Amino acid sequence: MAQAVRAELRVVGGSDHETGPAQVRSSQAATLVVENMQCGGCMTTIERALRSVPGVTEARTNLSAKRATVVFDDQVTDMQALIEELNRVGYHAAEATETADAHAARRADDLMRRLGVAGFAAANVMLLSVSVWAGSASDMDPAAKDLFHWLSALIAMPAIAYSAQPFFRSAATALRARRLNMDVPISLGITLATAMSLFQTVRGTEQVYFDAAIMLTFFLLIGRYLDELVRVRARGAAENLLGLKALSATVIDADGAARRMPARALKPGMSVQVAAGERIPVDGKLIDGETEIDESLITGETVPRFATPGALIHAGTLNLARPITVAATAIDDHTLLAEIARLMQAAEQGRGQYVRLADRAARLYAPAVHILGATTFVGWMLAGAGWEQSLTCAIAVLIITCPCALALAVPAVQVAATSRLFGKGIIVKASDGLERLAEVDTVVFDKTGTLTRGEPSLKNAGAIGDAVLARAASLAAASRHPYSKAIVKAASDRGLSVKPKGGVIEVPGAGLSARGPRGEQRLGSKAWVAGACAESGGTATLWYFETGAKPVGFEFEDAARSDARAVVGALRGAGYQVELLSGDREQTVQSAARAAGIDEWEGGARPDGKIARLAELKAMGRKVLMVGDGLNDAPALAAAHASLSPSSAADISQNAADAVFQGEPLSPVIELLAVARATQRMALQNFAIAIAYNVVSVPLAMAGHVTPLIAALAMSFSSIAVTANALRLRSSAIAITSMEQTR
């Protein structure tokens, strides 16, 4: 109730006072993803545009997240109107999908709060400790020293009890599962340092380590927070991509009225109208109209399928020829989609738990720490020291070996690497993705949409004259068919001005025609053009004809991404084995493989066939990176050692992939592999730094020479050293081995 009142006040305060309570109650908040929000100017434009829509009471953009939060009255306006308004001012927007993101963001906030408390406590305890250290050199009053120690205890103990909880919890979880992770030695170190410091404070000695304990907590929380923040950002960006691809559907009600609604709100039994050139938003059955369907995103097959009423149609396919009506149906067990879901489940179970580098290090490190501590204790006892002094030395060893640098070593490098990749449009979603990518030695590409662009381009443009191409393009500009778009693109690439022609008639399934001063022009299938002129021959896909001239054939192909050949060459030069695995026909796959310079290829592969090939490679001891976009690649993406998909991929595939890349070039594959390897190298370097620090300081601790000052200095220096080392990854040029030679 209190919340409702506050919402009402905010709305009233934020706009004019005409907004009565009755309307406020129906107001709702929604989040929009805005794709091309880049700068401050965009923020103002977007907020103004949204506020100009009647019924909107509040609009606020978030530039980091590329999102806008809108409060609107759902009796006056709806999401669709807001999205259309943003489209009108030039921004591509969509409704944000609500997911686990909010949960992760809360976790990051929680870590930030603990970080703030730890920082406050560390600064104040340090202030007191420095006085004590300075006092040891001069003549500090023992009573004042005791007071300072007690004050430190008063600040540090509650702060540690609150701030270090994430480590304690994670350690407890690991121990309960009878595993060791990095948080076990961390928790042990923090707890022991605090407990012993309290004991020594009571006794009034010098061995007080509160500053070390709280600083350790502070540094580790920084690493943990950055780690979480990068993951939240990556997940947010991945969700934005999916949200922007989400389709809206035109639903035909029983009374014949059409209305737009988001595709995910569709229910079985609804009739959905799909215009030519639109993606089909839902799985269903064709009930009205005949058309050609481009299923390349589902099967990898590039030749469109002809569909008549009764045919099953998959969501995500492209309606090429003419408007159709589809009845949404529930997925039944015999469809391709159900088979893919089954395969994916099996693949995910088969992959097993991957043990991260830091945890592998902890498995070696934790026992070593405990053995060293025990040895110190036993050694001092044998040497004849009392149990109290022996225990003090043993605990000093545990404090000094507490893996501050070790626990920062991997997160710091991963954060630097992930943000570097983020800047280049590569989103690493899986937290252990980079580590798995670094181990890859084989790259398997899918063809359609991955190695190629996934859309037709004009193949024989060189054989067609400027004048003919320009006239064909001005005819084609009237149509949304992918072939028409390819002709228009070819013409504008050549610098010809394409003026859309008026009075073009589109005959569904056949082609385009127009009447001009020169007589009739036609662009379309062979049969359609032959109707006007009988003498057309040859095998071209599309023909252009004008009265009194010979028909001209247009051939199309799914062209490779611009740098596919260079990327494959660079990968092979760096020692990766490269394969092509596609669901398309053998012949097409062969020519694509030849164009890209890949020797190993396989066509006509079904989803289970792809998995079988991956299993074969795995049995040969290979670690495979699968790069794919189609729905038929999803199980393979889930089964491979690591996986990558373009942002144009099917939703399921994008979700299954460890990383997503944006843009037309294929070079992110190289960047990703190179950065993953550099990350691994740098993480190992950081381990080396951390171990070197232990080699120096552990003998000192075992010999009983570690004072609180030495412990604090050693801990800070090693943490700063590994962090600084990790930051090099942000700026340094990283090349995949021998990549320069192939360029």
Added chain:
Amino acid sequence: MMALAWLIPCALALGLIGLIAFLWALNSGQFEDLDGAGWRAIQDDDKDPR
């Protein structure tokens, strides 16, 4: 020693004020859009009080 009795509580109180200010800023969402906040500072006001 009298100086310490004043100065230590002062130092702690100042630190505590900083901590409280930080937690307040965090809870009121001021760290949510660090990129956008920089832009908002140099933008013309939109007749809108925010």
